[in-house]
Amino acid sequence: MKDVFRGRAAWVFGDDFDVDLIIGVENIKYYDPDKLRSVCMKAFDESFVDEVRPGDLVVGGRNFGYGHPHYPAMISLRNLGVVAVVAESYAPGFWRGELYQGMPLVTVPGIGSAVERWDELEVDWKAATVHNARTGETLVGTPPSAHAIEVIEAGGGLNLLRAQYGGGRAPAAAGVRSTR
Secondary structure, X not given: XXXXXXXXXXXXXXXXXOHHHHOOHHHOOOOXXXXXXXXXOOOOOOOHHHHOOOOOEEEEOOOEOOOOOOOHHHHHHHHHOOOEEEEOOEOHHHHHHHHOOOOOEEEOOOHHHHOOOOOEEEEEOOOOXXXXXXXXXXXXXXXXXXXXXXHHHHOOHHHXXXXXXXXXXXXXXXXXXXXX
């Protein structure tokens, strides 16, 4: 995975945003990519699916991902090509779930008010920096931990476990190490 993404702010969400609203609460039990694509962001912008491009990013305020940690909403965004989320802070359940799906989550205070939709951004997810081409401003956030980097670079927690344990069985309980 590359360290720097160059893409547009496909959407800027406010504080305490429940990601289930991306696809609508009535669709949180679906995992079919075509179904999720058909409902993605319809409540906010009917043309979103047609306008978002691979490499775009999502920007959020404080407590992004508030609510129950369901995965279909982010599956729909990943299937559209969204490569990372940059927010002021994240709800803990969302953070854990998306980190272990391999989604780069960048924490940058003030990002919610510093970015407008479709701004061209350059995001170094490991350094937690965001440069906004429109304003010329560079914001600096909190870099991810070494473990978070390892999970993201592996493409998610399951891939990391497979790499660590040679494709064999992962340990039965968290914190248990193989004696091989």
